[in-house]
Amino acid sequence: MSEPILQVKNLCTSFIQEGGRELRAVDDLSYDVHEKECVAIIGESGSGKSVSAMSVLRLIPYPPGIIKSGEILYKGEDLLKASESRMEDIRGSKISMIFQEPSTSLNPVMTIGNQIMENIMLHTDLSKDDARKRAEELLTMVDIPNADVRLKDYPFQFSGGMQQRAMIAMAMCCNPDILICDEPTTALDVTVQAQVLEQLNNLREKYNTALIIITHNLGIVARYADTVKIMYGGRIIESGTADDVFENPQHPYTIGLIRAVPRLDLPRSRGLQTIPGEPPDMASVPANSCAFAARCKYACDECKTKRPEGEMISDTHYCACPRRELASEERKEVVVH
């Protein structure tokens, strides 16, 4: 495989709470993104998945947030050392981002057209007229009919799905190398969710844009993702190709998570597996322990006192659980076709 265009190495992002308590939202995170690759980062609320993406674009509010250590290499350049003006060049142009709630990310008192044109004119030398033409092209590209008229609309005149597509159009205006999508379909209806995902995938094929999709929904990425990272408590606990992770999950959390999703294609009598307990409060998880230990039925004393070593199970498949063999029975039940 070619050189990765984005390398995240040992990233640690913390939030300092009142009283000086440190909350490690992202704890020693590393991953690579290649050209045209679709990387899915899956985790429940509080797992640090959004913070890890915001860290890549240095969007963490300081204080209280602080990127404590690590490297973020975009084509070899360390973004954590880049100047603020260099970051402004990169954001929205080389690396773009779309957020979960399209209605809160769009400016309600500015027309859709002006918002897209603003981004185009910031990053290119196009004149206002050319920028308007480009904005129209972009809206057409994301399947919004009558783009020339709709440019003059305000966000409230767009439905949720159309707002999200306008966000995609805005993010794609400079043909970015990487598009980070933070829960892109969570607020949308299922049929619209399918449209938006298909759209993102088409754009990836057409413009060679790498996608980083952050979601809590395992299902939506199974079809599109090349690589899948499962996050828990600020760390990647398992990663691999979509086939590795979904068909041969190793970590007890991954297994539990897959079994907790009701599947339409399997009989109802199969039962829903649950993971007992609640997602952890990051401030209370000791650094030298497995973050999942409190909810894991295979946990031993060592899990609570020693940080689990990750290991490569195959060339692509990584898992951070030394006791994963114990879950072999449960693993068999996941893989049902």
Place this chain on the structure above:
Amino acid sequence: MSDIHNLSAEQEPVIGDKYELSDMLVVKDLKMHFPVTKGLLKRQVGSVKAVDGVSFNIKRRHTLGIVGESGSGKSTIGNCLLMRCRPTSGDIIYEGHDLKNVTKHGMRAMSKDMQMITQDPFASLDPRMDIQAIISEGLEIHKMGSKKEQEDIVIRMMEMVGLNPDFRHRFPHEFSGGQRQRISIARALALQPNFVVCDEVVSALDVSIQAQVVNILMKLQEELGLTYVFIGHDLSVVRYISDDVAVLYLGKMMELTSSEELYENPLHPYTKALISAAPIPNPTVDRARERIILKGEIPSPINPPKGCNFCTRCPQATERCFNEEAEFKDVGGGHFCACHLIGGE
């Protein structure tokens, strides 16, 4: 229960040859239109046809799932069933009582028997009340038991939904989303209802917590003999918990059948699209499936299409679909569907 039977003195029960006794709830041609007004004089210029002619029956101890996109009218149906809004027309017959004729006073007595659990566990719990007060509020309103008895009920309810009763003097903000939803369930069940409307109860929860709450609801149904209407937008969750599933689109029912049949033999093009859009967390299965991507979005219920409600997005629509409404009819074995292409002449 006893209050419910006292009501029959006020009104004649309508149970006769018409309705099967096993049906706890019968809904006939329910319509709920909200007026759209304009100008100083609030002249009515149109109406939002939120629910437009829906009929179904629910058997005792069964669960009816209602699935639909936002704007399909699924929550409005839930609100009508509990008389939170008075339907424009149609009948809702609960345990033989036509709810249309029940007075406000009578409805309060009935509310003990019919409860609702809502979507947002953050908005639905009063932040200034502790858990004990939240769960026992209904008991107080209905003057059930002494303070001591009420506290015992609160403790029992909390244990039932898997919460530590020692936390009963804490406030909602001290609980996570999943725990708050359990508090909502405990509050609804404290009055020992027989019928519960669950409106998007797991939509706001994480996957692992969603499974916990779904399992609690199913366990409680088994133990307490509850009847549920389970409203949701996620077909996989709705199908999992329901015996029968109704697919709603723009205020009309598109398909109604048992949840097994719905997946194995979906008839309506909209149901097929919903099934194909529901994600399956397995790449081999998901990539092999046919994917139907619908164009556009759900139209406005103020101005629904002239023919079949789904005609504007239907991949198989014919000319007839644009002009003529499709009748909601039994196409065999209790499988109802409203589509010109299915079971037609």
